[in-house]
Amino acid sequence: MQQNLIRMKRFLLLPFLLATFLSFAQKPCDFSTNVTDSIGTYKSTKDYLVYEKNFAGNASYIFNSIVIVDGTPTLSVQFIEKSFDFIKAKCMDRNSKIYFQLTNGRIVTLIHVDQNVCGNMVRDDKGMNNRIMTGNFMFRKEDYQYLETSPISLMRIKYGTETVDYIIKKTFKSELDGLYYDPENYFVNYFHCIEENN
Numbered sequence: 001m002q003q004n005l006i007r008m009k010r011f012l013l014l015p016f017l018l019a020t021f022l023s024f025a026q027k028p029c030d031f032s033t034n035v036t037d038s039i040g041t042y043k044s045t046k047d048y049l050v051y052e053k054n055f056a057g058n059a060s061y062i063f064n065s066i067v068i069v070d071g072t073p074t075l076s077v078q079f080i081e082k083s084f085d086f087i088k089a090k091c092m093d094r095n096s097k098i099y100f101q102l103t104n105g106r107i108v109t110l111i112h113v114d115q116n117v118c119g120n121m122v123r124d125d126k127g128m129n130n131r132i133m134t135g136n137f138m139f140r141k142e143d144y145q146y147l148e149t150s151p152i153s154l155m156r157i158k159y160g161t162e163t164v165d166y167i168i169k170k171t172f173k174s175e176l177d178g179l180y181y182d183p184e185n186y187f188v189n190y191f192h193c194i195e196e197n198n
Contacts, residue, residue, distance in 0.1 A: 027189040027190055029045060029190070029192070029193035030045060030046050031043050031044060031045055031046075031193075032044055032045065032046045032047075032065075040069065040070040041068070041069070041070055041071070042067070042068075042069050042070075043067070043068045043069075044065050044066070044067045044068075044076065045065045045066045045067075045190060045193055046065065047063040047064070047065050047078060048063060048064050048065065048181070048183075048186060048190070049061060049062070049063055049174055049176065049177075049179075049181050049183070050062050050063065050064050050155070050168065050181070050183035050186055051155070051166050051168065051183065052172065052174055052175065052176060054175050057083065057084060058081070058082065058083040058085070059080075059081070059082040059083070059175075059176075060079075060080070060081050060082075061079075061080040061081075061176065062077060062078070062079055062080075062155075062166065063077070063078040063080070064076070064077055064078075064186055065078075066190060066191075066193050066194060067136065068193075068194065073139055073194040074113060074136045074137060074138055074139070075098070075110055075136070075137045075139065076134060076135075076136050076137075077098065077134065077135050077136075077137065078132070078133070078134045079119065079131075079132070079133045079134070079135075080130065080131070080132050081130070081131045082128055082129070082130050083128065083129055084127065084128055084129065085129070086129065087121065087129050087131040089118045089119065089121075089131065090118075090119075090133070090159045090160075090162070090164075091116060091117065091118040091119075091133075091159060091160040091161070092112050092114065092116070092117045092118075092133070092135045092159055092160055093112070093115065093116050093160040094112065094114075094115050094116075095112075095158070095160075096112035096135065096157070096158050096159060096160060097109055097110065097111055097112060097137075097157075097158045098110045098112075098137050098155060098156070098157050098158075099154075099155070099156040099157075099158070100147075100152050100154070100155055100156075100187075101152070101153050101154040101155075101156070102146060102147075102150040102151065102152060102153065103150055103151045103152070103153050103184075104146070104150040106146050106150065108140075108143040108146055108147060109140070109143075110137035110138060110139060110140075111137060111138045111140075112135055112136070112137055113136045113137065113138050114135065114136055116160075117133055117134070117135055118133065119131055119132050119133025119134070120132055120133075139194070144191070144194075144195075147187040147188075147191050148187065148188065148191045148192070149188065150188070151170075151184040151185050151187075151188055152168045152183070152184055152185075152186065152187065153167075153168055153184070154166070154167060154168060155168055168183050168184050169183055169184065170182070170184045171183075171184070
């Protein structure tokens with residue numbers, strides 16, 4: 001009888017501890033843009049570095065931010081490539097998608113909302129080429145629960161003419177700004193910003 005009581009207490013305690021852990025794991029919603037006017041509302045979290053690669057003078061960066069326009073959430077993904085050599089354009093079209101493989105094995109798909117995007121090439125004062133592109137992707141409501149609770153292990157992006165896989169690290173120190181990032185837990189930490197603002 002006493003063993004059953006102990007098991008029941010443990011069983012009841014587990015959901016409480018899980019909920020407490022998740023609430024402390026979440027980061028505060030820090031909106032870099034928060035505008036309401038006669039056209040509607042626009043909110044965007046700060047850009048967060050989820051991928052960085054530096055090799056032989058070439059660099060690639062991917063930043064995520066959660067954008068909420070009139071209550072509709074999207075993931076804004078900014079791609080920056082830097083090189084002294086020519087940088088081939090990677091374009092997105094209406095068939096482009098992002099696939100996130102979560103550590104629980106589930107695959108979540110986000111759909112590109114823009115028609116065609118190829119970004120811009122800009123040369124900086126050091127003579128380096130910089131290709132910058134931003135794509136916006138829609139979440140599916142049925143995937144919310146998975147993104148809130150499971151870290152990311154892989155991001156696959158279907159561009160207009162190719163598909164590229166990006167391994168998502170648990171944590172890393174950026175060579176760009178010297179800060180530490182936790183890209184694996186990006187959605188676990190920030191997805192609540194969507195639900196708090198809907």
